Amino acid sequence: MSTTTTSLPARAEALPPPTERYTVLGWLHKNLFSTWYNALLTVIFGVVVILLLRSALEWALTQARWEVITANLRLFMVGQYPAAATWRAWACVVLLALLIGLSWGIWGRNQRAGAITFGALPFLLAILAHGEARVALLIVGVAGAIGFALSRWRSAQLQRITILGWVIYFPLVILLISGLGSADGPLSLVTTNLWGGLLLTLLLTVVGIVFSFPLGVLLALGRQSSLPIVRALCVIYIEVIRGVPLITVLFMAQLMLPLFLPGVTIDRVVRAMAGIVLFSAAYLAENVRGGLQAIPRGQYEAARALGLNTWKMMLLIILPQALKAVIPILVGQFIALFKDTSLVVIVGLLDLMGIAKAVLAQPDFLGLQAEVYLFVALVYGVFCYLMSAFSQRLEARLNAAR
Amino acid sequence: MTMTEQHHPNDLIIICRDVHKWYGHYHALRGINMQVHKGEVVVIFGPSGSGKSTFIRTINRLEEHQRGEIIVDGIRLTHDVRDIERIRMETGMVFQQFNLFPHLTVMDNITLAPIWVRGWSKAQAEEIGMQLLKRVGIPEQARKYPGQLSGGQQQRVAIARALAMQPKIMLFDEPTSALDPEMIKEVLDVMIELAESGMTMLVVTHEMGFARAVADTMYFFDQGQIVESGPPEQIFGDPKEARTKLFLSQILSH
Numbered sequence: 043m044s045t046t047t048t049s050l051p052a053r054a055e056a057l058p059p060p061t062e063r064y065t066v067l068g069w070l071h072k073n074l075f076s077t078w079y080n081a082l083l084t085v086i087f088g089v090v091v092i093l094l095l096r097s098a099l100e101w102a103l104t105q106a107r108w109e110v111i112t113a114n115l116r117l118f119m120v121g122q123y124p125a126a127a128t129w130r131a132w133a134c135v136v137l138l139a140l141l142i143g144l145s146w147g148i149w150g151r152n153q154r155a156g157a158i159t160f161g162a163l164p165f166l167l168a169i170l171a172h173g174e175a176r177v178a179l180l181i182v183g184v185a186g187a188i189g190f191a192l193s194r195w196r197s198a199q200l201q202r203i204t205i206l207g208w209v210i211y212f213p214l215v216i217l218l219i220s221g222l223g224s225a226d227g228p229l230s231l232v233t234t235n236l237w238g239g240l241l242l243t244l245l246l247t248v249v250g251i252v253f254s255f256p257l258g259v260l261l262a263l264g265r266q267s268s269l270p271i272v273r274a275l276c277v278i279y280i281e282v283i284r285g286v287p288l289i290t291v292l293f294m295a296q297l298m299l300p301l302f303l304p305g306v307t308i309d310r311v312v313r314a315m316a317g318i319v320l321f322s323a324a325y326l327a328e329n330v331r332g333g334l335q336a337i338p339r340g341q342y343e344a345a346r347a348l349g350l351n352t353w354k355m356m357l358l359i360i361l362p363q364a365l366k367a368v369i370p371i372l373v374g375q376f377i378a379l380f381k382d383t384s385l386v387v388i389v390g391l392l393d394l395m396g397i398a399k400a401v402l403a404q405p406d407f408l409g410l411q412a413e414v415y416l417f418v419a420l421v422y423g424v425f426c427y428l429m430s431a432f433s434q435r436l437e438a439r440l441n442a443a444r
Numbered sequence: 445m446t447m448t449e450q451h452h453p454n455d456l457i458i459i460c461r462d463v464h465k466w467y468g469h470y471h472a473l474r475g476i477n478m479q480v481h482k483g484e485v486v487v488i489f490g491p492s493g494s495g496k497s498t499f500i501r502t503i504n505r506l507e508e509h510q511r512g513e514i515i516v517d518g519i520r521l522t523h524d525v526r527d528i529e530r531i532r533m534e535t536g537m538v539f540q541q542f543n544l545f546p547h548l549t550v551m552d553n554i555t556l557a558p559i560w561v562r563g564w565s566k567a568q569a570e571e572i573g574m575q576l577l578k579r580v581g582i583p584e585q586a587r588k589y590p591g592q593l594s595g596g597q598q599q600r601v602a603i604a605r606a607l608a609m610q611p612k613i614m615l616f617d618e619p620t621s622a623l624d625p626e627m628i629k630e631v632l633d634v635m636i637e638l639a640e641s642g643m644t645m646l647v648v649t650h651e652m653g654f655a656r657a658v659a660d661t662m663y664f665f666d667q668g669q670i671v672e673s674g675p676p677e678q679i680f681g682d683p684k685e686a687r688t689k690l691f692l693s694q695i696l697s698h
Contacts, residue, residue, distance in 0.1 A: 341543060347504055
């Protein structure tokens, strides 16, 4: 035996993994210039990107007439919503900021990022905006910061209040935006034909999500039911709706419903919402069904063997696992739903896209498609990114539990 | 059946008469008769496909029998859902693949049924849950998730989960077959302790050491029928049927 053989220590020591640390040059070398053809590709694409960016930036900074956005910002955001009631839309945003601040502080993973975000937000918003919006945005930022600061308490009661806040937020928003019956007063009725812009887009989306989710889950469960009539009805509903484009459903809701229900007048926006909910629920049902089928039979058997009845088994054991498995798909569907709401233009509602078209029809701003649609795309992009980022956080959190 | 003279006839807790089960045209159970007394430990063994798992799953209606009758704790198994749920409350089951709920902590796995089926308070359920975790030897794992435990620990949690409902009968469907060899003993030790505490147990297993140690009656299943039954001394020492002898020689030879 050679004496150089290392003898094993009595107990193998657990060593920390080597940390990977690169200098800027090291990173560049590893990721962009690792071989001669990678270096070549980097150079070629670098040149292309710079050329494209230069002309785009040149246009954006010198030629583009962004005043079409600033002059119509109010229209883009809330449409024809009366100026006297705009504070109600702001109140919704302020409440949302407060809830997000609280939630980030209570459940968020990256507390430092939260502190930076909510510390800087009020100032950032106040610098960016001007006029009436500056004050309002400052309040939004402060509300977020207050929420985040409050969450430092970490009491179970605060957690419960926050959850309750999220639950009542949606009905509260509907109440604030639509107002109550009387024609004057602080909460006067604002008829839905005045709702518009981003406000309408978001409302259509949120209503679509909030109502299609339970309906879709019920349809998915119904499709798996052992009762043949329930199952048949669910299958027929899902397949019929999935066989029809959303535009058709929206048209049906707008034009056919009044024919079927003479004498009953249903609000146009409500009809569009109903169309979106019914349409989305069918797709959601199929996605949830995918999650249900991924649950092993043993989970059903274990739940049944413990004496759980069907409803408790579904609510406590099967659905939590099934829904978790399909979070990415569901969020993808909600993002698609958000973008699909732009189809309500066809039935004459002025959502963000509708407003864009209306603005482009103004004599002052003819021919400014590029500016207007870029802005609209940016707004859609920001919201879609937020939804997708949230879903990734949620998934990471739920997976950490395993 | 060989044990009846030692028991009062009225302490029967499971009665199966001429139980038949078909999967399509496949005749899986062909007239099973069995009587189990309170506190009796029954071991069911036999080659794969002999219907032993199917049989113990008919007792809590995870499988439906199509002929004959099954009476558990005085309740006749029919299509009546309330009767089925009553029987399931009195019958704990441990599965080959553990079937713990992966989205719940160990403690939540154990307290779920007592809270939602028996209607206990969370505090009460957790107190009993902790006692059971101590009994199966892993109280320190209460806040972990099943995926973080070894197979042996998961199966012990599964036993604790079944016991939390305070069942009168425990059914074990090949509880050690999915375990790595070094983990079989820790699960068998818990089962032996349970048997010695007087629990009525039906165990489908090939662990003949376990059978020899604690079984009151052994049943040898083959092709959906009970070929032979009797106390372990008789089954191991003097099996009557050629098929029993052959099977035992195959599983005991290694």
